Amino acid sequence: MKSAKHRTLILIRHAHRTRLDGGLADNGLSPKGKKQAKRIQARALKWLKQAKIPQRQLELVTSPKLRCVETLRPLAAKLGQALELRLKLAEGPGFESRAKAFLADWKKGGAQVTWACSHGDVLPALLEHAVGAPLSLDKGAWCALEWDGTRFKVAQLLQEP
Numbered sequence: 001m002k003s004a005k006h007r008t009l010i011l012i013r014h015a016h017r018t019r020l021d022g023g024l025a026d027n028g029l030s031p032k033g034k035k036q037a038k039r040i041q042a043r044a045l046k047w048l049k050q051a052k053i054p055q056r057q058l059e060l061v062t063s064p065k066l067r068c069v070e071t072l073r074p075l076a077a078k079l080g081q082a083l084e085l086r087l088k089l090a091e092g093p094g095f096e097s098r099a100k101a102f103l104a105d106w107k108k109g110g111a112q113v114t115w116a117c118s119h120g121d122v123l124p125a126l127l128e129h130a131v132g133a134p135l136s137l138d139k140g141a142w143c144a145l146e147w148d149g150t151r152f153k154v155a156q157l158l159q160e161p
C-alpha cells in the first residue's frame with residue numbers, strides 16, 4: 001500500500017448530454033451518456049480491484065451540474081458512497097481560479113483516491129495547473145494523476161472510444 005502522502009486524483013469529464021438551449025441548460029445525460037457512465041463505473045471498479053484500495057479511502061466529488069452528478073451516480077451507488085458537490089469544479093466565469101483552488105485544497109490531504117467529475121473547459125485548466133499541460137478530455141474520459149506529496153504525474157489517460 002502506498003504511503004499516506006501518495007494519493008490519486010482521477011479527473012473525469014462528464015458523459016455525453018442532450019444539448020438544450022444552446023448548451024446552457026442544466027440537463028442530464030443522453031442515452032449515450034448513460035452508457036458512458038456505466039462504462040466509467042465498470043472501469044473504476046476494475047481499477048479499484050487492481051489497486052486494492054479500501055472503500056473508506058475513497059471520495060467522489062463533482063460539479064453540481066446534473067450531467068456531472070449523473071456521470072458519477074452509478075459508481076457512487078455501486079460503492080454505497082455519497083457524492084460531494086464542489087462548486088470549485090463548476091464551469092462558468094472564473095473557472096480557472098476555481099480549478100487552481102480545487103487542486104490546492106485537494107493537496108492538503110484527504111482520501112487516498114478521489115474521483116472528480118467536471119467539464120470540458122475546467123479540466124484542461126486543472127490539468128495545466130497540475131502537470132503543466134492543458135490536456136483535453138473527451139466526454140466520458142478520465143485522467144488519473146498520481147501525487148507523491150510534491151508533484152503530480154499522469155498515470156493513466158483513457159479517452160472514451
